[in-house]
Amino acid sequence: MLGQRLEVRQGQGLVITPQLQQAIKLLQLSNLELDAFVEAELERNPLLSRDEAEGDAPEPAERPESTAESTAESELSFSDDRAGEAAQAMDARDDDLYGDAAPGERTGDRATDAAIEQPGLSDWSRTRQGGVAPEGEGERNEQREITLWEHLQAQASSAGLSASDHAIALTLIDAVDEGGYLRGELAEIADRLGCGLERVEAVLAVCHGFEPTGVMARSVPECLKLQLIERNRFDPAMDCLLNNLDLLAKRDLPGLRKACGVDAEDMAEMIAELKALTPRPGAGFGGETAQTVIPDVHVRPDPAGGWRVELNSDTLPRLLVDKRYHGVVAAGARNETDKAFVADFAAQANWLVKSLDQRAKTILKVASEIVRQQDAFLAFGVEFLRPLNLKTVAEAIGMHESTVSRVTSNKYVATPRGVFELKFFFTAAIQATDGGAAHSAESVRSRIKAMIDAEAADGDVLSDDRIVEILNEAGIDIARRTVAKYREALRIPSSIQRKRMLNFA
Template structure:
């Protein structure tokens, strides 16, 4: 397995071989650490500030809904991994990249998106934004008007009335009567229907229809992002079942496929004669080449480390978390001849789709616990077994912590009761007394309860 990337990034240095960190090297290490969302923002900023960089649409990967791909093996559970919906921020940024070719407009749009509140309203003062961005206030307003018509429609409105008006305009349902209704939403809140009918110039039936139309609109286009977010829509890495009946690793989305160097423009600008212009172009060219190489190196690093994790945790792909083996970042660093901190940066904020679901890469690093017959076992595997044992219990057979200790010993784990309690509480699972009470309560009501609350208000999941 090639590890030449270590010669460039994070190579282990002895005390006598100090490494001077340049600004570019620090940026390269920062790129290694970024999540997909942070990397997308970074790329947008780099492309906006460098005319020699051009952006391409990423290659098609998965359709909406369940992940689609060729057959990876019999009953491959990876095919059931959900490609969760993009966050609204990601959708807006993607639409902005396609609809706004101008770099300044993109910079304005990205700033407006960052300024939205929890409902999707723009509460920031536009005059202040104009000073911060050094652009005319009219240009900010023009970008905002376009942003409001992206999906979801109504984002970046400054008021509820404007949010509704834009949605109605897009549906071709905005007329003078509806404009009058939106201008008098306070009357609607007071249920002053008599005055509303007079202001809008409609009868009671028409007003009822108009109110029904308003209720069908989305008053808070950003609100869905307040739900528990999907960790990643397209995984950084995907484990596939190969043609030779072995597991292999492929990239989920390669950021280096979306950015390139505009060579034709670079060649045209190469003929400039003024020294200051040539220096500026040289800076652009150097920055563009650095970004392209940094993104490619990030992807190579991620693939090398991911393949090694797959090699070390091969049993996981067949049996799940209960088959995890002890593994530390130091061990991987020594195997690949990289620095520990480089491994930490590479796996941070990265996710892999496996036959058992979507996992952070850090999940595969687990502390060592004592096993029977002088073996070493994975602490994460012990947690997985605890979760399974409790998941399979019933109201008549609730396992105490001592019984869990005994069951784990039969599975090859030597853990104290105190350690089992620590792991159980870390999983958010209540004591046997709390679980028994919840099971019995569920039996009496005829409902299946997944969580309850203790008298102190703590959530007690039955299944984790």
């Protein structure tokens, strides 16, 4: 029988407060994203200010609460036998803000036509004349004052185009990428401008006469064609070669000679002419500045043994809660609404400072445990990288896996062997044939690459089956399909293609 009734039940549940959500959000931000977030909070909350103190500046009589407190614990040095004790001691001193984070969260671990791999063409993006920089190239690279788009726009202004055609040319130039290729569809541009496709094509033909030659082409063959036309070296055989660049990429010279109808000597001359061209005509101009990766953690050898793990103080925002200003504002509050408003801002400011401090400690704790687990990699190289997962690190430091996952997202560590993302150190395990310690997938990939790199010196191309046999002899239990997957991930061609490359060379 159906009916309504009231029941009182008691149960446990996780309530993620706005403050906890903020702490979780801060934990997974990169240092650039964190800096932008802090700037926004400084503008929004009048009780927050930056700590501008430098060096050993004297402390004020009433020191506001600050994230600078974390600097007392922003360094952790240890040897292998003391790493666990240091991590446990730090965990005992501080409550984990993220211990109640929602379980089960995980984070998972440009190529254009101009970047296709072709024999002898892979270095075209760096030089214009087959490996020799032309005159004036060094001066232009040093200045970097004019961009490709500015250079094209200046030529469009002096090309004698009508006002409407000039507008079309500027629209086409806006669709050019850094390599000098036109990445917009002409039909779409014509529809957007409300003109005919034939007119857009006519303006593009004029733009194809701009410098550098080959700019605003829509594909690699068209780019090379424009350069060959300027050199008066474009003929039916060369046209056929440009239409079969896939065969050239595979080093299939017999098929290429048959398709072009030329002998071996003519084919060699044609390929040499292609090497004198550039598939990226816009590469010599200034573009957007690449963003440099700033490490969050530094790892250095400890003179006493082991490794010293330090937070990068340059990436840590130092905020103060201005208690004096808070007192002045709170004293001026005339009603309960004003008092609640001021109290809310004070609570948010204090929580942000505490969250930033806890974020720094958590990053240091996780990074220290990763360094302890992967000390062999730091000492001897990638072949000694151990299999590692989030659960192992989480159990060692007494945190949840989701917290470790957030910490390792978009965080970088500077080591004597280079700068790595923290997630680099988490690799799958490949079992040993003799039942011994498992091997890291990254170390196995490194072995495969080393064996293939040695082929040029030995002249003996290794098939995937032969690589499996060599790895099995070394005690690594791996299947052929896994070797093929790792080889493809490293962008290494198959044994047949590599053999053609050796013969081509």
